Amino acid sequence: MRTVQKALKLLDLFDETRPEIGLSVLARLSGIDKATVLRMLNDMAASGLVEQDQASRNWRLGAGILRLARLREAGxxxxxxxxxxxxxxxxxxxxxxxxxxxxxxxxxxxxxxxxxxxxxxxxxxxxxxxxxxxxxxxxxxxxxxxxxxxxxxxxxxxxxxxxxxxxxxxxxxxxxxxxxxxxxxxxxxxxxxxxxxxxxxxxxxxxxxxxxxxxxxxxxxxxxxxxxxxxxxxxxxxxxxxxxxxxxxxxxxxxx
Amino acid sequence: MRTVQKALKLLDLFDETRPEIGLSVLARLSGIDKATVLRMLNDMAASGLVEQDQASRNWRLGAGILRLARLREAGxxxxxxxxxxxxxxxxxxxxxxxxxxxxxxxxxxxxxxxxxxxxxxxxxxxxxxxxxxxxxxxxxxxxxxxxxxxxxxxxxxxxxxxxxxxxxxxxxxxxxxxxxxxxxxxxxxxxxxxxxxxxxxxxxxxxxxxxxxxxxxxxxxxxxxxxxxxxxxxxxxxxxxxxxxxxxxxxxxxxx
DNA sequence: AAATACTGGTGTAAATAATGAACCGACAGG
DNA sequence: CCTGTCGGTTCATTATTTACACCAGTATTT
Missing domain, CATH: 3.30.450.40 (GAF domain)
Structure with a gap:
């Protein structure tokens, strides 16, 4: 599958019951290698799509999404x-x-x-x-x-x-x-x-x-x-x- | 640069004055080849991050962003x-x-x-x-x-x-x-x-x-x-x- | 009306970037 | 002190992305 698609699929693993996910769990849930998942997460973090809790090292949906949502609503x-x-x-x-x-x-x-x-x-x-x-x-x-x-x-x-x-x-x-x-x-x-x-x-x-x-x-x-x-x-x-x-x-x- | 990063950078080309962009323009603005941009757009469209106006064939930020934003706000x-x-x-x-x-x-x-x-x-x-x-x-x-x-x-x-x-x-x-x-x-x-x-x-x-x-x-x-x-x-x-x-x-x- | 220059989209060979196994240090629990 | 798991890194292999040329359709311009 295309890399970009795979990376974005990671976003769908977050839901109300699981707003924060650790690297290993994310890798396990997606079936993708840890190293690959980490690189994807870092790439998405650069755009604010995800962000990492500095204390727990867990990942969650990022504030960049809010910005994009406002932009989309504007147009x-x-x-x-x-x-x-x-x-x-x-x-x-x-x-x-x-x-x-x-x-x-x-x-x-x-x-x-x-x-x-x-x-x-x-x-x-x-x-x-x-x-x-x-x-x-x-x-x-x-x-x-x-x-x-x-x-x-x-x-x-x-x-x-x-x-x-x-x-x-x-x-x-x-x-x-x-x-x-x-x-x-x-x-x-x-x-x-x-x-x-x-x-x-x-x-x-x-x-x-x-x-x-x-x-x-x-x-x-x-x-x-x-x-x-x-x-x-x-x-x-x-x-x-x-x-x-x-x-x-x-x-x-x-x-x- | 990482492919995922490049793909997500495309999202930043949309703004209030330019809520819809065509393929060629998007390629020109980003400096990426048309074919590559198209593949990236299709990948992002699969997650609803962008969507294509069927009439004008232009691309815009997608409704999937709204969904993710709601999810982020929930957590x-x-x-x-x-x-x-x-x-x-x-x-x-x-x-x-x-x-x-x-x-x-x-x-x-x-x-x-x-x-x-x-x-x-x-x-x-x-x-x-x-x-x-x-x-x-x-x-x-x-x-x-x-x-x-x-x-x-x-x-x-x-x-x-x-x-x-x-x-x-x-x-x-x-x-x-x-x-x-x-x-x-x-x-x-x-x-x-x-x-x-x-x-x-x-x-x-x-x-x-x-x-x-x-x-x-x-x-x-x-x-x-x-x-x-x-x-x-x-x-x-x-x-x-x-x-x-x-x-x-x-x-x-x-x-x- | 012919020609030009765009557009969105497709297929290919070449090359780059993604991949995953092994490894590391840190931490937690037994 | 061992063991299992965590997040993260490294690196050789390989599979994916890439860019070029090309196609067909459509405005715009000559």
């Missing part, structure tokens, strides 16, 4: 536009709302507003949403550029729960369904007890560039709640797409 | 802590306040709150502050780990204005002065007409990890305003350092 406001919309969406539905944008081959979470209820869905910050196992992923694939679809159908599909679609035929059917409906549902296909409903966000080219979703405890989803979520989502995605300078294509219609 | 809240402090600082002083953290060898701006006055200092989002030419840089160097100091003194010092210290002797003197005072001033050393006052932010190890600064139009800086800024800065840096889990060393005292 292309996304979180800024989406966060208030998420807040309203969570308020209207009473459930956890989240937004994601295409980052590489998958969707990266860029904003979450949690439900106010005590029994609510929690979404880890910076979570990567698998395209085949989440409502957001299905909604995105249904309206993304065609190569995204063929790519995901060609991939091996990991089973996250018993309900995850793992063969390309059923996945294709789910995506077709999402395209016909204008939105996607995922009944415990990623996490048990979690039901997701998602609609695509569109870029300036009229293709999907991300998704907006509402996640509820599966047991709580009544037809009434579902209808309320769909209505709120439809308005929110229109607003978010417009706010980001996107264009909603004519063929995207919400089927009741 | 090490910085902007979240600092932004309200900056807002108060700007309010109290009536001038533009900004914060920066070490990112690689230099300081990267991670937050700005502008003055409310019509004649105010503007700070470009995601700006990289040269250590030798800005108040933030001096304040940081004065209290950073010793190797930072020796490193900056060994570097060639670019002249941004006529007042920029360009030889290591005067730079060392300025830094010593900042260490003695507990804060640093920069009188039009980076931008003409801009006067900066900065204090260091400290990490958990008791060494500087960034800076908080107030920038004023040079003509407006009266002794009274300067005193007000210093008082507000002192309180703000204490608060910010504490909020980020840092430790203020005993030898940092503000000299009136």
């Amino acid at each position: 292309f406001p996304a979180t800024e536009v989406i966060n208030p919309i998420l807040a309203q969406l969570a308020g209207e539905t009473g459930e956890t709302a989240h937004a994601s944008l295409r980052a590489g081959r998958d969707l990266g979470t860029i904003g979450v507003v949690e439900s106010a209820r005590s029994n609510r869905v929690y979404i880890e910050p910076g979570l990567v949403l698998p395209l085949h196992a989440t409502a957001s992923g299905l909604a995105y694939c249904a309206f993304a550029r065609p190569e995204v679809l063929s790519d995901v159908l060609a991939r091996p599909l990991s089973a996250h729960t018993g309900a995850t679609p793992t063969d390309s035929a059923t996945l294709a059917a789910r995506i077709d369904e999402a395209r016909a409906q204008g939105y996607a549902c995922a009944d415990q296909t990623y996490e048990a007890e979690v039901f997701g409903i998602a609609m695509p966000l569109f870029g300036a080219d009229g293709f999907a560039c991300g998704a907006l979703a509402v996640a509820t405890p599966a047991a709580r989803l009544t037809p009434e709640l579902r209808a309320r979520i769909l209505a709120a989502l439809a308005r929110a995605t229109r607003e978010a797409t417009r706010g980001m300078g996107g264009r909603i294509p004519e063929h995207h219609r919400i089927a009741a | 090490f809240p910085a902007t979240e802590v600092i932004n309200p402090i900056l807002a108060q600082l700007a309010g109290e002083t009536g001038e533009t306040a900004h914060a920066s953290l070490r990112a690689g060898r230099d300081l990267g701006t991670i937050g700005v709150v502008e003055s409310a006055r019509s004649n105010r200092v503007y700070i470009e989002p995601g700006l990289v502050l040269p250590l030798h030419a800005t108040a933030s840089g001096l304040a940081y160097c004065a209290f950073a780990r010793p190797e930072v100091l020796s490193d900056v003194l060994a570097r060639p010092l670019s002249a941004h204005t006529g007042a920029t210290p360009t030889d290591s002797a005067t730079l060392a003197a300025r830094i010593d002065e900042a260490r003695a005072q507990g804060y640093a001033c920069a009188d039009q050393t980076y931008e003409a007409e801009v006067f900066g006052i900065a204090m260091p932010l400290f990490g958990a190890d008791g060494f500087a990890c960034g800076a908080l600064a107030v920038a004023t139009p040079a003509a407006r800086l009266t002794p009274e305003l300067r005193a007000r800024i210093l008082a507000a800065l002192a309180r703000a840096t204490r608060e910010a350092t504490r909020g980020m889990g840092g430790r203020i060393p005993e030898h940092h005292r503000i000299a009136a």
